[in-house]
Amino acid sequence: MIRQYDQCFVLETAHSSYILRILPTKQLEHLYYGKKLTITSCQDIVPLIEQHAFAPGNTNIYDEEHPEYSLEDMRLEVGTIGKGDIRVPFVEIIHDDGSSTNDFLYHDAKINTTRTPINTLPYATNNQEELEITLVDEAYDVTLKLYYNVYDKYDMITRRAVLINNNKNAIRLNRLMSTQLDFSTHDFVLTTFNGSWTDEMNRHDYVVESGLHINASFTGSSSSRANPFVMLSNKHTSEDAGEVYGLNLIYSGNHYEAVEVSSYGKMRFVSGINPQNFSFLLAQGEQFESPEAVMCYSDRGFNDMSQHMHKFINDCIVRGSWQHQERPILLNSWEANYFKINEQKLIKQAKAAKKVGIELFVMDDGWFGKRDNDQSSLGDWQYDPKKLPHGLKHLVDKINAIGLDFGIWVEPEMVNVDSNLYRSHPNWTIAIPGHGQSEGRHQRILDLCNPEVVDYLTKVMSKLFESADIKYVKWDMNRTFSDIYSPYLPSDKQQEVFHRYIIGLYKLLDNLTKAFPDILFEGCASGGNRFDLGMLCFMPQIWASDNTDALCRARIQKNYSYGYPLSVISNHVSSTLNHQTLRTTPLNTRYNVACFGILGYEINLADLSNEALEEITKQIAAYKVHRKTFQFGTFYRVNQVLHNWCVVSDDQKDAMGMLLQELVLPHHQYHQFIARGLKEDSHYHFFNEAKQYNVKLFGDLINTASPVHIKQDSLAHQVVAKFVKMPGEVEDIHTTGSVLMQGVGLKQAFSANGYNENVRYFQDFASRLYFIEEESEMK
Structure with missing residues (x-):
């Protein structure tokens, strides 16, 4: 619910209140965000207002008519440069005269019954009310619109901004955040989730005391280095008690979350597009839209906040025919074969998959062009006749005849120099003409700033997806950005590349997901390098990590669960020794971790023992019985020493x-x-x-019970192990x-x-x- 009381605005969810007001100076003052308050009139809000008689020493007063106000010591909804607020700003503009000062003052507000859509970016759906506030910098004729959307039953509030240049002269936008929260104190712990390839989502807790702390990505994607989901909590908040704010961004590119403590003990949080190497040139009448930020408050601990996030994502971020549909159990060919695939191998594995109860077979990398390694053929999305001599459709039909659906791996955003596509269109990549290029995984990034490239990829992917009965697509993206330059853009717009790429990506994904609404798309970017709400608006699940080691995955999956539901986290049971760590973990542990979310297997079933196949068959049968709860149930983290997890069905049965x-x-x-x-x-x-356990697991302790001595790994030991099981x-x-x-x-x-x-x-x-x-x- 959104209500206006004179100069104050009150936004309410089921358990939280967000309150702001118009200052006498016409800036917006942030008054409160926290546990739900009973507000029935302006008088009820008065105690929340800071009392200012004189501005602090060594600060700048806003104007002579208001000597009590220094913006440096005010809690604001929008921080700017040049009028006394020296903290990390919400917006930064360079005007035609070279000035960077801005003064956005209240102009008007209205409450919309439906949300105002974003033209260039995905956003949350299913809201009921929206507060639209218009601020104007009259000196430069620039308008800033703030949009607040309230999701009552989810305890969620979203926020975003739109900057419009009405001036006849162009302006350069160097920063536009999506949300800003100013707190009266800094008694908080900032929690971020950082890592790298195969080591995603390490939790880090920082006691906020002073200075500026930044969590950001500069890889061109939301990145495994720093996930855009962060938390602010009290020092004693636990899984089941205490105050916590969950904060995220519906965006897949470079992001930025900053916490700054002022000289007066106040704390500011901002979140939005990373301003590093970001600059947008706006001519008269042009506008820029920031991504939508997501905010959740709970006074009942991390679990409660997470559960609200989970429901919100399932209902308002994920969309399409797979939104609430149970996901299939798949077998992926990658770790069993890597690039060494052919029709015979794939069919053999599919037959083994059917026997254990798997529902979907996925052919991973290596099926197209001359793809025998990662040095060629990206961009050439035609099957390799040496590996698939009868064609892709023939293979898919054979897999379908076995009784399995078919899925395929693609990496459309990338190209190898050794490819027909690159030889035909060398100017279609992110690269500085005439300069040496730094590559990752022997590949370059296609320039999605260029509409022609987006149109081409839409057509070539559509042709592929139409060529056979493809039910699942694993969409990969395996490198970070370098040599950031778009041959499509003029020189004065090269700092727009990162963001324009993301806009192009969303256009491509929108084209394809609308054209193929029944395909289950799974996002992947070297594992969790693009695990974010923006991708989830198009792809209802994401591959959590290229690391399939069960012990590592337990930590990774648990930490994803702070901000993301199990229904979007894709997990695989793989072989042992594990291919990333060389660790040996029991098969049941690999399954027990993977079943909390979307279960898959990435293992050569044709090479497994009958005992292992029997266990996998039982695993899959049990998962099918409880699949809805594992994917869409309410998830709880209980114990941080032992991994103690619990997931409960909606009816609690x-x-x-x-x-x-x-x-x-x-x-x-x-x-x-x-x-x-x-x-x-x-x-x-x-x-x-x-x-039952193999007696060999107990080593030579068997001799404490055996009437005769049994030598380890001897023939006698093998015979005993075959017939004697430990209960x-x-x-x-x-x-x-x-x-x-x-x-x-x-x-x-x-x-x-x-x-x-x-x-x-x-x-x-x-x-x-x-x-x-x-x-x-x-x-």
Whole structure:
């Protein structure tokens, strides 16, 4: 709900309030964003207003008529340059006369019943009310429009800005943020999620004390280096209690989040397009639209904030026919074959996939041009007749006849110099003519600033997707930007390349997703190098990381969950030794981690033992039963020491939990599993799946029970291992939801003092998946 009380505006969600007012100087003052307040009149807002009699010493007063106001010491909705506010600005413009001073003052406001669309960028849908405030810098005839959209039931508020040049002279826009939050204190912890290829989403917590802290990307994409999702929280906020702000950006390019503490202890947060190497030239009548920023407040801890983010993304960011549809279980060919694919190998793997219950087979890189390595053929999207002698459609038909849907890998934004496309159009790449170029993965980036390139890619991808019954597309993007220059743009617009590229990308994606609404598109950019809300507006799931190691993935997936729902996080069970870490983890742990989200496999099923295939068959069958909850249930992070996760169905009748141990601590036998999100008074059945373990896992401890000595890895050892299995512990408990949420004391872990069916084999990288089902009455 949005209401105006004289000079004040109140934006309300189910549990939060956002309040601003017009200052006597006509700037916008930020008064409050936090727990929902009861506001019925202007009088109720008065206590939130800072009282100023005299401006602080050594500051500049705004004007002689208002000596009490120095903008340096005010909480503002828009920070500018040149009128006394020396903090990180919201907007920065260079005018025709060379000045960078701006003074945006209130002109008018209106409440819209439908949102004002963005012309060049994706945005959230399904809102009900929008506050539109118009500010004007009369000295330079420039207009700044602020748009606030309220999503009541999600506890979300979005914000963006549009700058319009009405002056006859051109202006140069060097910065336009999407949101600004000014706080009266700086008692916060800033949480960012940073990393690199195969090491995405490392959580970092910074106690905000002084100065300027920046989380930003300058790779041309939202990047694995610094995800655009950040959090501001109190020092004692936990998963289940305390205040937290979740903040994100619907944008896939260079982003910028900054926190600055002023000399007076106030804190400013801004988020938007990274101003580094950014500049837009606006002629008279032209405008610039900032991406939409997303804000969520909770006073009930990280889990509550995350759950609001998750529902908002599922309902208002993801769209199209796959929005709330359960995603298929796939087998991807990459780690089984890399570039060495052919029709015979692919069909053999597809047949093995069908036997274990997989639903979709995906042919990854290597199928087109002369693609035997990563040095050629990007841009030439025709099948390789040596690898697919009967053509792509023939292969797809054969896969369909086996009983599987078919998916394909593409990287449309890229080109190799060794390709027919580059030889035909060398001026279609991001490159400085006549200069040496720095490449990544032997490839260059196609210039999506150029509409001709966007049109070409729309046509060539459409032709590919129409050529066979393709149900899934993995859309990859495998390098960062260098030699940032568009041959399409004039020299005075070269600082527009980064943003214009993203606009071109969104145009391309919009063309294709509308033309092929039933294809399931999965985003990928060297794993999580473009995991953001902008891509999720077109692609309902994203490959979380090229690292498929279960231990690494547990951390990566957990940290994604702070800002993104399980329904958009794509995970694969891969082989062991793991191809990225050479670590060995149990097959059930690889599955237990991957099943929290969108399950897939990236493994050569044709090479696996019957025992492993039997286990995978059981995994897939169990996942299908609980798929809706795993993908769309309410997710809880419980314990930060052990990975204790819980996901609960919307009706709270079905839940699954995981406990994952990284390294064994000797003589630590006792563990708890703690559930969340259950009905306190309902009765539930808590249980795990019975397992049996290969006796070889216990090493020469077998000789403590064997009547004869058995040498390790001997023939006798092999024979014993074939026929003797060690029973795993069974948990089988009937109790109430309140008890399960207090914690279940599990059967003791092995700790050198004996083993039987009441002892939990729980070694390095071991995990357990627990099932919780509501019962009609206590048993």
